Structures are given as C-alpha cells and as structure tokens.
Amino acid sequence: MHPPPLYTWSYPTMLDNGPGLYLAVSALMIAVLSYSRKYWLNHSHPPLPPGPTPLPVLGNVLSLDSARPWLTFNAWRSTYGDIIYARLLNKPVVVVNSEEVAKDLFERRSSIYSDRPQSIVYEAFASDFNTGFMPYGNRWRLHRRIFHQAFHQAATPAHQAVQLRSARKMLSSFLQDPDNYPDHFQMFTLTFMLSIIYDCEGKAEDDHVAHAITKYGELIVDVFAPTAMTLMETFPFLLKLPTWFPGATFKQASLKCIQAGHDVKEIPFQYVKERMSANDMGPCLVADALNKTGQEDVVYTTAVKEAASVAFTAATETSTATLLVFLLAMVLNPEIQAKAQAEIDRVVGKDRLPNFNDRPALPYLEAVLRETLRWHPVVPMGIPHATTTSDIYNGYFIPKGVAVFPNAWKVPATLILIYPNNETFRAMTHDTTKYPSPNEFKPERFFQADGSLNNDNMHLGFGWGRRICVGRYVVDASLWIAMANFLASFSAHNALDEHPSRSEVHHWFHNSSGDISLSHSPAIP
Numbered sequence: 001m002h003p004p005p006l007y008t009w010s011y012p013t014m015l016d017n018g019p020g021l022y023l024a025v026s027a028l029m030i031a032v033l034s035y036s037r038k039y040w041l042n043h044s045h046p047p048l049p050p051g052p053t054p055l056p057v058l059g060n061v062l063s064l065d066s067a068r069p070w071l072t073f074n075a076w077r078s079t080y081g082d083i084i085y086a087r088l089l090n091k092p093v094v095v096v097n098s099e100e101v102a103k104d105l106f107e108r109r110s111s112i113y114s115d116r117p118q119s120i121v122y123e124a125f126a127s128d129f130n131t132g133f134m135p136y137g138n139r140w141r142l143h144r145r146i147f148h149q150a151f152h153q154a155a156t157p158a159h160q161a162v163q164l165r166s167a168r169k170m171l172s173s174f175l176q177d178p179d180n181y182p183d184h185f186q187m188f189t190l191t192f193m194l195s196i197i198y199d200c201e202g203k204a205e206d207d208h209v210a211h212a213i214t215k216y217g218e219l220i221v222d223v224f225a226p227t228a229m230t231l232m233e234t235f236p237f238l239l240k241l242p243t244w245f246p247g248a249t250f251k252q253a254s255l256k257c258i259q260a261g262h263d264v265k266e267i268p269f270q271y272v273k274e275r276m277s278a279n280d281m282g283p284c285l286v287a288d289a290l291n292k293t294g295q296e297d298v299v300y301t302t303a304v305k306e307a308a309s310v311a312f313t314a315a316t317e318t319s320t321a322t323l324l325v326f327l328l329a330m331v332l333n334p335e336i337q338a339k340a341q342a343e344i345d346r347v348v349g350k351d352r353l354p355n356f357n358d359r360p361a362l363p364y365l366e367a368v369l370r371e372t373l374r375w376h377p378v379v380p381m382g383i384p385h386a387t388t389t390s391d392i393y394n395g396y397f398i399p400k401g402v403a404v405f406p407n408a409w410k411v412p413a414t415l416i417l418i419y420p421n422n423e424t425f426r427a428m429t430h431d432t433t434k435y436p437s438p439n440e441f442k443p444e445r446f447f448q449a450d451g452s453l454n455n456d457n458m459h460l461g462f463g464w465g466r467r468i469c470v471g472r473y474v475v476d477a478s479l480w481i482a483m484a485n486f487l488a489s490f491s492a493h494n495a496l497d498e499h500p501s502r503s504e505v506h507h508w509f510h511n512s513s514g515d516i517s518l519s520h521s522p523a524i525p
C-alpha cells in the first residue's frame, strides 16, 4: 500500500477554495495593473488632473460617501478645484465641478466626451437597451432620432392636451387621498407618458401595459443604488452564483429584471400593434414611428420598442422627485407659495384652472419652476459621460475611456442646516457667484432689474452636449402645468406645525360636457 502523497499537484480552482482566492487574485491583479497604468500615464503624458492620493487597490473609494458621492466630490472641489481625477477601486473617474469646464468638455469637445462608461450590470439587469447607458454609436443615434421625433421643442404643443388632462386628474387624486401625494405626482407623469408613447389612456382593460412598466421601473431603481453597483462590478462572480446559492440575491434580482425587461418592451408594443391592425390607434410615439418607416425593419422596430420603454424609466422618477422638491419648497416658504398663488388668482381668476395659454402671463410661477430645478437638482451627478479618445485639457491629460461626471449638484437640506455657510459644498447650481445665497429658495433671482425674467432657464439639471436629456422640453411643460394647477387648487403646509393654518382649498372638476366648473371649497387642515 502506498503512503498518502505529501503533495498533490493539482491547480486549485475557484470552487475548491471558495471566493477568497478569487478575491485575492483579483485584488493583486488590480493593484499591479493600476500601478503600471499610473506609472505609464504619469511618465508619457502631461499630468492627470489633481485629486486625492489613491490607496493601493482601493483607490479613493474609502473616502467616498457611497450613497451620496456628490458630497465627497464637493468636498474635494475645495482642495483640488474644478476638474478632479480620482480612482474608485479600479475605475478612474474625472469629476467636473464647474459650468465653464462642463461646457468646454461636453459641448465644445463633444466629439470626444459623448460616450458612456460600460458596466457588466447593464446587461445583467436588462438595462443595456437604455439610451442613457448606451455607448456612443449607431444604435444610440437611432434611439435619439426616435426620441427627437416625439420630443423636439416644436412637438411640445402636441402633448399639452394630455398633460392638462393628467394634471386635472392629479388634482382629484389629491382631493380624495391627500396623504399619498408622492403617488399622485408619479401617476401624473405615468398617465401622460402612456398617452404620448402608446396612446394608452390607462383604462382598466389596459392595466397590463401600465403594470409591465411600473414593475420594471420598481426593480431597476434598487439595482442602480451606488453600493449595489460597486459590489457587483468589483465582484462579478456575484452575478454568476447559482440562484439556489445562499446569499445569491443579485443573481435572483437579475433574473427577475431580465423577465421584467422583456415584458416592458414587448407587452406595450404588442398592445400598439394589435390596435394598429384593428385601425383603432391614435397618434403616439410608437405608432408614428412604425407608420413612418414600416414594421419590416427589425433593427428599427427593436429600437422603437426599446426607446419607448426607456422613456418611462427616464421620466417617472425624475419628474416625481422634482415635484416633491417643489412641494418641499412651498412648505418651507409659505410666503413664496402665497405670492405664486396671488399671481395665478390675478391672471387666471377663480372661475377656472390655469392652462398653457396662461404661461406667458405668469412670470413668478416660471421663476418658481426654475428655482425648483436649481435648488435641488434631482439627478445631481448627471449620467457620467466617457471619452472615446484621450485628450489634453488645460494642461491635464484625460485618458481614453475615463468616466467623466458632471457635478451639477448641491448638498441635501440636512447638511445645509448643519453647515449653513460652508462654501465648499457648492458646484454648478450652487455656484455662489452666479446664485448668491444658493441654499435659499429665491425665485426672485431669475428677474432682471427691469422686472422681466432673465435668460437663465436652468438647463443645468438636464445635462450636456450630445447626451443632453431628450425629455427636457416635455418635462418643462409637464412640471409647469402640474405646479400651476396644484397652486391654483391647494396650499401645502407643514403638517407638524403647532398651529396649522387652515386654508381654503378650491377644487375644480370637469363636468360631463368637459367644461370646468367651480365646486364649493371645503376647508382642510
């Protein structure tokens, strides 16, 4: 009988030794690669932009507030300036902290700065068809063309009727169930978008369409939390674990998302096609696009169904969050709310609700909308751009493929309260030279000395250059009509005030002939 061998010469596999070995090897490789990369970059090119000193392997990730990275970027800004280079694990990033640099890079050099950084998470979570994450190229161009047809500036009036109807529906929901105000804001956007994209009025029999859209939207929001993204990108094996494996939550979520991603493209699209073949279809993004080019071109029809479903993900959370910021501003600044309401009463009167024709005569409300977008931009880090080639900017080397974050942001209200005078927390929308006392909600800042509105229409929150938000015109109209109708009908108060002021609430409703009449106005706290 042979004694047991002292050594067995077999190579260890990941499964034999568990994820520990895999992590150790990955960490070592990342360290070697990043060291060599940095050495090479620093010795063959002008210097990289200034930034915090990275740790081996981890880079600057430990100094990052992972839930609110913009806080860290703003703190770095005070030390390193308007353009910063950092490394988050193995990912190099450039952060742009000023409007001037953002214009230089994203607009004047848009041929270099219009790509997007890629992530393994996109495909695993059915987001590779999202226009906002797509690499710069033909597929992305086709999406933009489809969006442009429906959402370019001149197309805006075509959507006004349905936006107005949705705003009125929103008022009824507020009246019936005031506590659920976030849901009502969300339903407002969902309702008019369903109509613009699929000519779907959200009737009970079309519930499956709305259901596919909301389900996908809900699943996606959790995945793109910064911590979850970083974990999956750093340890990709988490997405390869079998679903039965204890703790394989990312894999389970991925499978759910892939199913929901399939449904969100196919269910509404089939709905439109069936109605088109029954000659029962009004104008909408999908039907118009298919009528224009025909349904035989597979590349085109795929792009149409993808772009259509992307519009919901892009529109719903952003618009709802902006309306919530508006509500917060009204609660915190009752005198501004009263001033906007007085303007509406003066111009519109009390016998009807505002409509789009009233907009030019309501400059104060216009300023309230701009100030809402400035005070708390809801996509504070934008979506990162990426470079398609290397570049040299102001003597700094910007590598090819680096993620470039426009930091449009400001600090959350809690930090403003703690550090009311801390100037280091200010980037573009809170640049003190352009917007003095930036933490104050002050619509007056948008007026010139002669009392007319200035030209600053707060584009900062909608991004830059070739990747600028395709929905900016439609959302501008929808936010305006929602705010105008809300202020004409309701007042928002802090429910925790010791002596809540009881205010008259007027509400209007459509009578059967479609005209608007004034109902009796009950008083609610």
Ligand code: HEM
Binding pocket: 131, 132, 133, 134, 144, 147, 151, 310, 311, 312, 314, 315, 316, 318, 319, 322, 378, 379, 382, 383, 384, 385, 461, 462, 463, 464, 465, 466, 467, 468, 469, 470, 471, 472, 474, 475
């Ligand atoms: C308050 C509402 C909204 C805000 C604050 C917002 C903001 C943004 C921002 C910051 C970007 C990134 C731009 C860049 O990379 O430079 C973006 C991209 C995008 N937005 Fe919006 N958005 C809003 C509403 C909408 C709506 C209503 C739609 C759909 C109609 C939409 C569709 C998109 C799409 C498709 C992109 C990707 C563009 C591309 O990568 O080429 N957004 N948005």
